Amino acid sequence: MPTAVLAFDFDPLLHLGDGAVRWETVALAVAIFAGVSLAGVAARSARLRVDDLLFVILGIVPGAVVGGRIGYALLHPAYFQAEPSRLLDPGVGSLELTLAVVGGTLTGSLVAYLLDGRPGPWLRIAALPMLLVLAAGKLAAVVGGTGQGLPTTGEPATGYLGPGPWGSLGPSIPSIPAQALEAGATLGVLVIVLILSVAPAFRRPDARLFLIALAGWAVARTIVAATWRDPVVIGPLRAEQVIGILVAIASGLLAVVTIVVRRGAAPDDRIAMDESASSFEGLERP
Numbered sequence: 001m002p003t004a005v006l007a008f009d010f011d012p013l014l015h016l017g018d019g020a021v022r023w024e025t026v027a028l029a030v031a032i033f034a035g036v037s038l039a040g041v042a043a044r045s046a047r048l049r050v051d052d053l054l055f056v057i058l059g060i061v062p063g064a065v066v067g068g069r070i071g072y073a074l075l076h077p078a079y080f081q082a083e084p085s086r087l088l089d090p091g092v093g094s095l096e097l098t099l100a101v102v103g104g105t106l107t108g109s110l111v112a113y114l115l116d117g118r119p120g121p122w123l124r125i126a127a128l129p130m131l132l133v134l135a136a137g138k139l140a141a142v143v144g145g146t147g148q149g150l151p152t153t154g155e156p157a158t159g160y161l162g163p164g165p166w167g168s169l170g171p172s173i174p175s176i177p178a179q180a181l182e183a184g185a186t187l188g189v190l191v192i193v194l195i196l197s198v199a200p201a202f203r204r205p206d207a208r209l210f211l212i213a214l215a216g217w218a219v220a221r222t223i224v225a226a227t228w229r230d231p232v233v234i235g236p237l238r239a240e241q242v243i244g245i246l247v248a249i250a251s252g253l254l255a256v257v258t259i260v261v262r263r264g265a266a267p268d269d270r271i272a273m274d275e276s277a278s279s280f281e282g283l284e285r286p
Contacts (some may be wrong), residue, residue, distance in 0.1 A: 024144025044132025067103020
């Protein structure tokens with residue numbers, strides 16, 4: 001065992017009377033609450049209807065579920081090819097995160113468009129809350145011993161002792177703390193996006209800031225996924241890395257298209273967009 005291994009030895013269950021709930025679940029609920037609260041503050045600052053935020057959040061759910069199941073099938077194709085009906089069984093398997101985020105973005109944007117015809121402002125205010133929830137969610141997974149990376153004799157390394165139940169196979173084996181690394185990388189992306197959010201080019205009420213945030217997170221997740229226990233599928237890449245690369249490329253291209261389309265707008269349209277952006281920016285100043 002590496003001398004620098006960080007060993008966790010605690011009860012991962014919060015006991016409430018005769019029942020129990022995982023600390024990981026509690027931490028994830030706190031993360032989601034923090035993200036929703038931040039989104040509410042941002043929506044109010046952007047003069048968006050805060051009560052519409054609930055509809056947008058509800059709109060995210062079906063896309064996240066469908067995208068997550070598709071992503072999970074891509075990670076385990078042989079299992080679902082043997083019996084495709086398993087894909088529709090919520091009791092079988094789980095959700096893949098990257099395509100869950102993409103799917104939730106699509107359906108949430110659709111709801112925002114149906115509400116006021118302007119998904120751009122909603123996407124902009126969602127950039128930081130999305131990264132906050134993703135980073136905090138990964139830290140929550142650390143509490144539950146979920147998603148340990150490859151076994152390692154070096155450092156950093158973590159292991160989980162005691163009966164658990166823990167979320168990884170062989171939890172006591174010193175392994176790369178993949179979830180913690182992804183949380184740290186996501187926080188790094190959050191800081192970069194926070195800095196970009198005050199730059200004039202990214203203060204427009206459109207999707208560019210969100211797309212940059214999504215692309216940055218996908219790149220960070222792709223890098224960390226190299227430490228996962230999943231098998232490689234294409235060259236040195238795991239299936240999750242392939243998905244992450246495609247999402248990063250698509251998000252980056254869409255961000256460029258968003259910027260180019262605005263620059264190429266007709267003069268009258270550009271003036272209207274500038275006036276709207278000026279009003280939006282003024283609300284963000286302390």
